[in-house]
Amino acid sequence: MANSPATVRAGVPARRPVRTRRNTELALVLAAVLIAVFGYIEVGVNTDGTVPPDTAWYGAALGALALVAHGVVRWRAPYADPLPLPIAVLLNGIGLVVIYRLDLATPGSSAAPTQLLWSTLGVALFIAVVVLLRDHRVLRRYAYIGALVALVLLILPIFFPPVYGSRIWIQLGPLSFQPGELAKILLAVFFAEYLAVRRDALALTGRRIRRFQLPHGRVLGPVLLIWAAFVGVLVLETDLGTSLLFFGLFVIMLYVATARSGWIAIGLFLAAVAAVGVGRFSPHVHSRVTDWLDPLGSIAAGQGPNQIAQSLFAFAWGGLLGTGLGLGHSILIGFAAKSDFILATIGEELGLVGLVSVLMLYALLVSRGFRTGIALRDPFGRLLAIGLASIVGLQVFVVAGGVLDLIPLTGMALPFVAQGGSSVVTNWIIVALLVRMSDSARRPAPEVPAQAVPEGS
């Protein structure tokens, strides 16, 4: 480790002592827990003038989860990026606070305890991934079987009754699960493996039509087929958000792997064709496009404000600084206030400042994911990290863009924040994978340069 002049003279870059940044992570995690506890207290004080009696319990639960997760990272991934875990803790904490706040406004419904339970499961899976998965490249072995499992998971909800017009839920007694969430990760693993192996063939072989190089059917065919199967199933289930997400994920990963921007052009063209087609033939989608183009139209038509209008009212009411937690009226939004539209409550009660802060947390998480991908050396890991980061970024854009009337509403869970067990669990797994891969990316190479392959285990 010594930074001796001899090594410099020899032309070998001097290795700086690697800082693990674990203490930074600890401080950030504690800060995140504190912010969440303060938010919890603020809700209580603003709604009935007292500190919620279970504040200590709640703070202890969140703190314990966060600290255990941190301890495991310290133990098993000491070189990991210090940011993903605190960001996940903070977003999850904010989500719990806002769901608790909305619980208070909806008598007879309490989603916060359930969400805390799911968060606990999510952290448990985070720990399991960090402890058990010593090297992300192990996942390559399960890429194909994973894709198959994902497809089965996606098809299953067809046999269950639709909820709010979409067949995306599996109901088992009191538990409901959205398998599309977990399928995201499996699909990202599959794409990463497939594209890592075939990127040269995809990029360089095949017939050239003018400036554009069309790859061989046997190279592109299978992946197109699988992708089409996924999107097809989702369209059948009218889960537009997830199909949009899969589509975007596929295009981004294809581009990153092959560097052919033509794919993006084709992707956008196909997306446009699909959007027009679906928009025309599905009344469900058609109404959403109409609402997007004219969110206040239903008011002029005398039908009262629709959900998008209510969402915009909530954002506007929050203004720059927000009403303060517990003091908004976002319950007017209606049935999806704790899931799809939870961002509206954040915008109303924390204001533009709070909303942009949350968006910046996502931006930070996404950029750290991309950073991990770029820093890794193996193509599979690079593509996987970039894919996972893209999932978070795209998902935030699709759901937030929907409730902010930037794009048509498709209905998706805001990562970590929205009510929904499958979503929270899945996102904790994504963060676990990013932590694991960032540990590989930042781990110093062994002292002996002769054995160049840095193995995680």
Place this chain on the structure above:
Amino acid sequence: MRRRTRERSADGEPQDLPGISTTGRRAGTFCLVLIVALAAQATRVQVFQKKALDHNSANQRLTIERYSQPRGNIMVAGEPITGSAPTGGKYAYERTYTAGPTYAAVTGYSSQTYGNTQLEGIYDDLLSGTDPRLASWAVWDEVARRQQPGGDVYTTIDKAAQQAAIKGLGGQQGAVAAIEPATGRILALASTPSYDPGTFAGSSAADQQAWDRLQADTNQPMLNRALRQTYPPGSTFKVVTAAAALASGVVTDVDAPTGAPYPYVMPGTTTPLNNDTSACNEPNQSLEAAMVNSCNSVMGYLGVQVGLERMVSTAEGFGFNDARLDVPVRAARSNFDTSMNQSQVALSSIGQYDTAATPLVMAMVAAGVANNGRVMHPQLVDRLAKSDGTSVQVMHPATYRQALSPSVAGQVQQLMVDVVQNGTGRNARIAGATVGGKTGTAQHGVDNSGVPYAWFISWAKPAGSNDVPPVAVAVVIADSDATDVTGGGLAAPIARSVMQAVLGG
């Protein structure tokens, strides 16, 4: 360039392709651009569209906010006549009224569904707490979104006078307006049949039913007859005519013969102006006798002698033809035509033809005469205050118009005293008080087929007092079941009880 070189060696990329480091960075930038687009859209909605969205008619937030705290109160004699009750619903508080029907003509209503009117409407910002004058630290309160407790509106209403007016009107259709002549302070403002604004203050189905019932009621209980309804003033207008005759010099001595013929055939017509009593049916009566007996022929004749222009200016001095008479609730415009032929002037001079007045303006006539010719601007609100009682705005008496010279006013006062002592206004006499008044029984309807309007305007002061009388009042009964509908019979007793309430207090 250096980066590309390093890239190639690291990834083993072919010569012409950028590596994953480059494409990944681009893709990452794309994802961040998406999130920045969200922030931009959020800014657009939360900053630039805020106002429009907040005030969208379908947005309930402003309404919820305004009912989230008790509303300030409207006060009579230092005590609230309104209140706020928790509802347990989406709108936390709704308006209550301690004696709704008694004060409805003063307060108006404040309804979650149907809005706010009259004082409730004019001072809505103050009452609901949004008036910036309520905030001690306006800028900080705005940042902290601190809601101010609602302020209070202190009225000039005299509780005893108001109750006397409501009691006197009883089940009849009518109105009372009472004024303190020296200041213009409105002491009573009553309209019957009245309504209870508390019955539709909320937003429930029962509130809606109560509203629908009131709207459908042919008796129009929600009409404020004291301020918003005009009636032909009939003979009470003769006070104005007498004042104009004295002021213009057409009459110099109230006891001298006026030269009025009998029968008086209106100029340009063959129609004589008829009298209601035979006492009037002789020529050349004095103004004093004409007032005491309420002689149409004499007063019509005098109006014509005075002339249109002088009649108009005298009437306007008392509040006629003013379309913006705000107390601060706006009163309906009382009318005295400005373009008429002589026979129309004759009819108008006895309060018929197109002449129409609100009870408020007729109270101003009585008050102006009582206040030595100076008509004060009528005022219903004394001051506005924060919830802790500190004043936000104090209203001061203001002269509306010097309608008559003090000497002419003194002569008219004496005429009115004579009417009560010896004439048609005897029902208004009060022991121990000097009372001046004038009756009126106004024909209306097609061929005068409607039940006549019974009017009485008057003022009163303790006997022997040289001060300005503390009260002037106008009463109109628009539709009564009584068989003998005259101002002296129906309206004068009500005026008397209102004046007694003020004198006794």
